[in-house]
Amino acid sequence: MMQPLPRGAAIVVLGPGGAALGRRVRDLLPQARLCGPRTAPSADWGETYDRLMPFLAALFAAGRPIVGICASGILIRALAPLLDDKQQEPPVVALSADGSAAVPLLGGHHGANALARALAEGLSDLNCTAAITTAGDLRLGFALDEPPPGWRIADPAQIKPLAAALLAGEEVALVEEVGPADWLRAGRVAWSRSARRRVVVTDRECPEKGGPDALVYHPPMLALGIGCERGAAPDEVVALARESLAACGRSPGSVAAVVSVALKADEPAIYSLAGALGVPARFFPPARLLEETARLTIRSEAAFRAVGCWGVAEGAALAAAGKTGELILPRRQSRRATCAIARAPAPLDPEALGRPRGRLMIVGIGPGAAAWRTPEAAAMLDEADDIVGYRLYLDLLGPAIAGKRRHDGVLGAEEERVRLALDLAAEGRAVALVSSGDAGIYGLAALVFELLDREKRRDWGAVAIEIAPGVSAMQAAAARLGAPLGHDFCAISLSDLLTPWPRIQARLKAAAAADFVVALYNPRSSLRPDRLAEAAALLLAGRDPATPCALARNIGRPGESCLVLPLSELAAADADMLTLVLVGNSQTRLLPGEPPRLYTPRGYLNGDRS
Numbered sequence: 001m002m003q004p005l006p007r008g009a010a011i012v013v014l015g016p017g018g019a020a021l022g023r024r025v026r027d028l029l030p031q032a033r034l035c036g037p038r039t040a041p042s043a044d045w046g047e048t049y050d051r052l053m054p055f056l057a058a059l060f061a062a063g064r065p066i067v068g069i070c071a072s073g074i075l076i077r078a079l080a081p082l083l084d085d086k087q088q089e090p091p092v093v094a095l096s097a098d099g100s101a102a103v104p105l106l107g108g109h110h111g112a113n114a115l116a117r118a119l120a121e122g123l124s125d126l127n128c129t130a131a132i133t134t135a136g137d138l139r140l141g142f143a144l145d146e147p148p149p150g151w152r153i154a155d156p157a158q159i160k161p162l163a164a165a166l167l168a169g170e171e172v173a174l175v176e177e178v179g180p181a182d183w184l185r186a187g188r189v190a191w192s193r194s195a196r197r198r199v200v201v202t203d204r205e206c207p208e209k210g211g212p213d214a215l216v217y218h219p220p221m222l223a224l225g226i227g228c229e230r231g232a233a234p235d236e237v238v239a240l241a242r243e244s245l246a247a248c249g250r251s252p253g254s255v256a257a258v259v260s261v262a263l264k265a266d267e268p269a270i271y272s273l274a275g276a277l278g279v280p281a282r283f284f285p286p287a288r289l290l291e292e293t294a295r296l297t298i299r300s301e302a303a304f305r306a307v308g309c310w311g312v313a314e315g316a317a318l319a320a321a322g323k324t325g326e327l328i329l330p331r332r333q334s335r336r337a338t339c340a341i342a343r344a345p346a347p348l349d350p351e352a353l354g355r356p357r358g359r360l361m362i363v364g365i366g367p368g369a370a371a372w373r374t375p376e377a378a379a380m381l382d383e384a385d386d387i388v389g390y391r392l393y394l395d396l397l398g399p400a401i402a403g404k405r406r407h408d409g410v411l412g413a414e415e416e417r418v419r420l421a422l423d424l425a426a427e428g429r430a431v432a433l434v435s436s437g438d439a440g441i442y443g444l445a446a447l448v449f450e451l452l453d454r455e456k457r458r459d460w461g462a463v464a465i466e467i468a469p470g471v472s473a474m475q476a477a478a479a480r481l482g483a484p485l486g487h488d489f490c491a492i493s494l495s496d497l498l499t500p501w502p503r504i505q506a507r508l509k510a511a512a513a514a515d516f517v518v519a520l521y522n523p524r525s526s527l528r529p530d531r532l533a534e535a536a537a538l539l540l541a542g543r544d545p546a547t548p549c550a551l552a553r554n555i556g557r558p559g560e561s562c563l564v565l566p567l568s569e570l571a572a573a574d575a576d577m578l579t580l581v582l583v584g585n586s587q588t589r590l591l592p593g594e595p596p597r598l599y600t601p602r603g604y605l606n607g608d609r610s
Contacts, residue, residue, distance in 0.1 A: 151219050297331065314342075358462065425463040
């Protein structure tokens with residue numbers, strides 16, 4: 001049985017010459033990102049670096065899997081000072097520049113061996129060889145500390161003595177209490193029928209962990225069904241589940257998933273239980289649970305009235321265990337919750353059960369350039385199944401969303417995009433809702449929460465919402481210009497589509513009176529060509545006409561430009577919806593040069609420490 005591949009690997013190349021092989025490797029690995037030098041710009045780079053050695057060290061320290069298309073020595077020199085605990089090291093693989101050898105350097109049993117094998121298989125036309133050197137893999141054909149996904153080891157301390165015994169040729173028995181352990185039988189070990197040393201595969205709780213000479217594995221055979229009242233206490237649900245497992249003598253390590261009816265996808269107690277057990281929560285529609293009616297031990301009219309099926313806990317457990325699964329613990333009840341346990345005939349894959357809790361990831365992508373996209377934003381884009389956004393912004397992402405389901409929107413249809421993203425997430429999908437700049441600054445994050453607050457839809461309320469900040473337009477413009485936001489500043493949008501113009505005027509007057517540096521968003525459009533001139537006049541009423549200003553257009557995108565001019569010339573300046581206008585305050589200074597620089601001192605040199 002093939003081990004799962006680590007997700008989110010950083011494929012590091014040293015220059016454009018490695019991009020072709022890097023692209024092939026990226027396409028072989030889940031959520032992998034191609035990393036290249038900033039000095040050799042390429043549309044292929046998902047991440048860039050300035051100096052290779054510190055970049056590799058940062059990836060390793062962050063726990064990122066690494067595939068370096070380079071000599072092994074480069075990776076060794078970069079990472080050797082960081083080596084400490086091999087149990088915590090991420091997988092590191094060196095892939096030769098011609099693709100002929102994949103060498104797991106670190107984390108062999110934490111994904112590096114699996115990575116090397118996947119590369120060898122995917123690059124077989126290059127005669128790629130996986131240079132596996134770990135003794136267990138070579139001589140036994142499997143690694144005792146790398147069981148299939150979902151399997152738990154009762155006592156990891158037993159791995160070393162059992163592996164040593166097998167490598168020494170001692171007799172070891174394989175005891176399969178539940179289903180065949182194909183991954184253990186696929187190796188080169190001739191298991192004994194009975195021996196003092198044993199490898200035990202069971203879903204039972206072993207109070208003594210199987211004894212001093214036993215290595216116990218718990219395969220994911222159990223589906224733990226939960227029903228509960230609205231707002232049930234997490235402690236009550238967790239206690240009921242643990243008591244239920246103990247009552248039938250089953251190990252929490254064999255629970256594959258916590259399962260319930262779809263209408264309970266917004267119950268915090270269910271996620272608390274799933275977190276306590278270290279397993280996912282999955283949900284079934286009422287119609288699917290209704291199909292299990294004949295196998296229920298108890299039919300509840302209250303459940304039928306509330307959710308449309310005759311039993312939630314038993315129905316969900318049986319649905320997850322499948323047609324040949326069996327109910328090993330009928331429904332048990334606490335004050336506000338019910339629990340039932342079913343066992344499947346073979347290990348369960350939680351990803352194939354029902355549907356997960358939906359995720360809505362609100363992603364600020366910055367100005368558009370990959371170099372200004374945060375690692376968190378990049379990771380969310382990788383993890384999303386569906387990408388929703390304004391067409392221009394999605395186009396800017398290029399290869400970062402290749403192969404994803406795109407839902408392109410048009411300018412002005414923001415509410416439509418947000419509703420679509422929430423609906424998709426409510427179906428159990430992982431959805432990225434894309435904003436340029438920072439999603440919380442004139443972006444879509446506020447609209448998401450406004451709709452949730454106003455409509456209070458239960459399916460939307462069950463969605464897990466995450467937000468990745470991005471580099472805002474005013475930050476990007478300020479970085480190009482120098483440090484104009486060095487002291488107090490404010491941001492004002494000149495668009496009166498959503499905000500009445502008198503209110504915008506009041507804010508401009510207040511900003512002028514308070515001597516803020518002002519970032520003006522949406523300065524001019526075909527429907528409101530005079531707004532920038534009106535804003536300039538309001539600011540001029542309280543500022544020197546020579547106050548330095550700047551127009552920054554398309555920053556971080558092809559064709560970017562910056563123009564510095566005095567406030568007296570701002571009204572007639574050429575600006576559009578892709579332009580960010582910065583207006584200095586009374587302290588903002590202009591340093592002539594190429595390019596000219598603006599800065600607003602905070603007072604460090606005159607003793608002001610406010």
